[in-house]
Amino acid sequence: MNPNKAAIIDMGTNTFHLLLVNLYEDRFETIFKEKIPVKIGQGGITHNTIHPEAQKRAFHTIRHFRNMIDGEGIINVFAFATSAVRNATNGPAFVEEIKDKFDIKVNVIDGDEEALMIYEGIRFSGSLNGQTSLMMDIGGGSVEFIIGTAQEAFWRKSFEIGGQRMLDLFHYHDPILTEETENLTFYLEEKLADLRYAIEQFKPTALVGASGTFDTLTDIYFQSLHQEKNKKQQVFELPVASFEIIAEKLLTLNKAERLKIPGMIPMRVDMIVVASCLIKYILQLVPVTALTCSNYALKEGAIARLIGKHSFAAAES
Structure with a gap:
């Protein structure tokens, strides 16, 4: 057993x-490292419940994770659950069952804590320079926004408008209809009033996207240039002009066609459409020429804490 080994599970x-x-x-x-599209929000997120089929997929995956952890002789396990679990009426029972079945204690974190850990992950990646940045992480259940610098987070908030929720509410046709994207934009106008106010107040001049959707967008961008992404690099630049071209494709192609885009992965093919609509909306609020994309997000924020890079200034803001 090696005491300086750790396992992070981000549910x-x-x-x-x-x-x-x-x-x-x-x-x-x-x-x-491994990521599995458990889709725990599927079939239940709009009713604030975890669907039995989603629970089954979750337990199957946690059992597999437990085996990998035990295979490495790791005793320090840090598991976090976010939007789908914290909002589900059967969330506490689900977490209890994971403890009983797999001896893994799941820390269900609130939106504020999630935003802070994402900030710490982004900062750890080296994505932040001297500018004030708007940072965003598009999850399936919630979207976190943080405004800050490498020194501190001035403002942070989690909004329950994640990809699975937007998908369930607006994406009925494939390709998505103009009317559906317009309805989605009205919805964002209504839900993100606090964000618009914070942008006016702190005037960020850079936009940083964390992990997930942004990883896939940069994969598509590099494939379009016939280049390989450097595996050792944590930070990538995506020119806004190139993002606009990719987004246009995503909004006009159907699922089968989107799957054929070089760099696309099946687990993102549905959610990336509404996520791109959200990014387009944010770019109107923070007009930049390039998106900075950080490979690091919540789980790396947890690691940053474990190795003592936790910012108390940010925690107190």
């Missing part, structure tokens, strides 16, 4: 992530 609404790491004083080394 997102769309994707469950497992990250096994060696921890050092100022860095970490990945032993193994």
Whole structure:
């Protein structure tokens, strides 16, 4: 057993992530990582419940994760659940069952804590320079926005408008109809009033996207240039002009056609359409020429805390 090994489980609404790491004083080394499209929000998120089929997929995945963790002899396990679980009426029973079945204690974090951990992950990636940035993480259940610098987060908020929710509410036709994207924009206008006010107040001049959708968008961008992404790099630039071209494709192609886009992965093919609509909306509020895309998000924020990079200034803001 190695005491400086740790396992991080991020139980997102769309994707469950497992990250096994060696921890050092100022860095970490990945032993193994895996993401599985559990889609725990599917079939129940709009009714604030975890559907029995989704529970089955979740338990199957957690059993697999437990085996991987035990195979590495890891005893330090940090598991987090976010939007779908925290809003589900059967969430507490679900978490209790994971403890009983797999001896894994799941920490169900609120939106504010989720936003803070995402900020810490983004900062750990080196995505933040001297500018004030608007950071965003598009999850399946919620979307987190943070405004801040590498030194501190000035403002942060979680909105329950994630990809699975937007998909259930607006994306009925494939390709998505203009009317559906217009309805989605009205919805964002209504839901994101606090964000617009914060942008006016703090005037961010850079836009940083964390993980998930942004990873896939940069994969598509690099494939379009016939280039490979550097596996050791944590931060990528996506020119807004290139994003606009990709988004236009995503909004006009059907699912089968979207799957053929080089760089697309099946687990993102549905949600990336509404996520792109959200990014287009945000770009009107923070007009930048390039999106900074961070590979790091919540689970790396957890690692940053474990190796003592946790910012107390941010926690107190």
